[in-house]
Amino acid sequence: xxxxxxxxxxxxxxxxxxxxxxxxxxxxxxxxxxxxxxxxxxxxxxxxxxxxxxxxxxxxxxxxxxxxxxxxxxxxxxxxxxxxxxxxxxxxxxxxxxxxxxxxxxxxxxxxxxxxxxxxxxxxxxxxxxxxxxxxxxxxxxxxxxxxxxxxxxxxxxxxxxxxxxxxxxxxxxxxxxxxxxxxxxxxxxxxxxxxxxxxxxxxxxxxxxxxxxxxxxxxxxxxxxxxxxxxxxxxxxxxxxxxxxxxxxxxxxxxxxxxxxxxxxxxxxxxxxxxxxxxxxxxxxxxxxxxxxxxxxxxxxx
Amino acid sequence: xxxxxxxxxxxxxxxxxxxxxxxxxxxxxxxxxxxxxxxxxxxxxxxxxxxxxxxxxxxxxxxxxxxxxxxxxxxxxxxxxxxxxxxxxxxxxxxxxxxxxxxxxxxxxxxxxxxxxxxxxxxxxxxxxxxxxxxxxxxxxxxxxxxxxxxxxxxxxxxxxxxxxxxxxxxxxxxxxxxxxxxxxxxxxxxxxxxxxxxxxxxxxxxxxxxxxxxxxxxxxxxxxxxxxxxxxxxxxxxxxxxxxxxxxxxxxxxxxxxxxxxxxxxxxxxxxxxx
Numbered sequence: 001x002x003x004x005x006x007x008x009x010x011x012x013x014x015x016x017x018x019x020x021x022x023x024x025x026x027x028x029x030x031x032x033x034x035x036x037x038x039x040x041x042x043x044x045x046x047x048x049x050x051x052x053x054x055x056x057x058x059x060x061x062x063x064x065x066x067x068x069x070x071x072x073x074x075x076x077x078x079x080x081x082x083x084x085x086x087x088x089x090x091x092x093x094x095x096x097x098x099x100x101x102x103x104x105x106x107x108x109x110x111x112x113x114x115x116x117x118x119x120x121x122x123x124x125x126x127x128x129x130x131x132x133x134x135x136x137x138x139x140x141x142x143x144x145x146x147x148x149x150x151x152x153x154x155x156x157x158x159x160x161x162x163x164x165x166x167x168x169x170x171x172x173x174x175x176x177x178x179x180x181x182x183x184x185x186x187x188x189x190x191x192x193x194x195x196x197x198x199x200x201x202x203x204x205x206x207x208x209x210x211x212x213x214x215x216x217x218x219x220x221x222x223x224x225x226x227x228x229x230x231x232x233x234x235x236x237x238x239x240x241x242x243x244x245x246x247x248x249x250x251x252x253x254x255x256x257x258x259x260x261x262x263x264x265x266x267x268x269x270x271x272x273x274x275x276x277x278x279x280x281x282x283x284x285x286x287x288x289x290x291x292x293x294x295x296x297x298x299x300x301x302x303x
Numbered sequence: 304x305x306x307x308x309x310x311x312x313x314x315x316x317x318x319x320x321x322x323x324x325x326x327x328x329x330x331x332x333x334x335x336x337x338x339x340x341x342x343x344x345x346x347x348x349x350x351x352x353x354x355x356x357x358x359x360x361x362x363x364x365x366x367x368x369x370x371x372x373x374x375x376x377x378x379x380x381x382x383x384x385x386x387x388x389x390x391x392x393x394x395x396x397x398x399x400x401x402x403x404x405x406x407x408x409x410x411x412x413x414x415x416x417x418x419x420x421x422x423x424x425x426x427x428x429x430x431x432x433x434x435x436x437x438x439x440x441x442x443x444x445x446x447x448x449x450x451x452x453x454x455x456x457x458x459x460x461x462x463x464x465x466x467x468x469x470x471x472x473x474x475x476x477x478x479x480x481x482x483x484x485x486x487x488x489x490x491x492x493x494x495x496x497x498x499x500x501x502x503x504x505x506x507x508x509x510x511x512x513x514x515x516x517x518x519x520x521x522x523x524x525x526x527x528x529x530x531x532x533x534x535x536x537x538x539x540x541x542x543x544x545x546x547x548x549x550x551x552x553x554x555x556x557x558x559x560x561x562x563x564x565x566x567x568x569x570x571x572x573x574x575x576x577x578x579x
Contacts, residue, residue: 057486058485058486059482059485059486076485077482077485077486077488078486078488079486079487079488081486082486083482083486085479085482085483087479089479089480089482091480091483091498091501091502092577092578092579093501093502093575093577102483102487102497103487106488106489107487137577137578139577139579157487
């Protein structure tokens, strides 16, 4: 078996619980992400999604386990792993353009100022920001625009892996829809590997090639890896008509509603916790959509 | 006619000034002419000029006289107001710049390192409440130079607000911004200058503004003690001359220069301010 592009091996994170013991967030989490893949991770608050994200970004150290990217072990933050934070994390004293230029300059210290500016403007244009807007400070931009700048900053650097930490969590539903489409567009153009945290099931189905499902913490684990069997290009109005859409959606809802609790709290005893691959497809059966009740015959479980 | 808020408040200021000056002018009792006095009054010294608080008209005349020739130098005890203020500003700026050279880097260190903060905090807490003038005798003895001692007193009084605000500002930089620097692989020096400094600048400048205010308060007292030159010495010298007109005039000048120094820092504060 060849190693995937990003390989997370037996990652464990525990913190002192304040009573002399330790609280284990997750144990021996093991999964991989292929090059060019868009992977979303879904789970309840407190299951350790953000911790995994911070470890992948190199901003936090795991208690044990390793993360390998392209065969090399990840240690510390790197320009090869771009991060889009939930609260945008734009530098408020710089204009939108200068925020993107800040990243590009760090990536390409030898570029001339004009080249840096042109490159930055091109990426801002890709997320639909141009003209006067890009010279405004973040405080003069709406939440959606700020997140666009943040996405442009991350993509402009061509990181090998893009980490998105609930990038649309603070946005209203309409803005979210537009930016999701912009994200798909810029991802389609750059073909980067993306690992994204989200709370939103529909968002995950729209964007991802594969969704990792996490059980509740403590002792959370990545329990399932659900393939999104809906062809690209996708858009939000068409995917809901695809026969697989509701089957996948129901599976995810059931997991988050019920099984995330049932499966939690199990110790790994040192064995790698590999998610089970789930492939849901309705195309052969071509049954009309039921009342939303999810029965096992609707999906085939592999592995 | 409608006036903007600014125009209205300017008008009110002018009215208040005029009323205040009128009351002041009216409150000063006039000297009686000699021929109207009784024998008794003349015998008890009523005829001698009384030293009274001068009316504003005299102060204005004095101001005009002084400001029309601010840089004359007619010996050690008779220099123009411009020269005196120049000396004071020179001392304040020298002491202040020395303090900034120490306080800003040290404040950065304390803000970045919790260990340095804890190690230095007791010293700061003990040294900070000491009145700067309390250092004067020690400074005079050790430095053996009144000029340098005055500068030292300014140094010691302006260092604390700058130090504490710099440390506070640096320690309070949002971790998200530091994470942005980390994910962009910026080195410590680059992070300090491109992320932490601009992020902490408003707090640092606030500390510098407080410091310059304190330094200007202290220089007057320090110059009264060390003497020789400066606006503080000028006030004291005119008091010894019983020239209250000059005393009032110089008090006003101290206020105006202090205001100018403060507004310079206010402008700087606006330049580095950012909205989140």
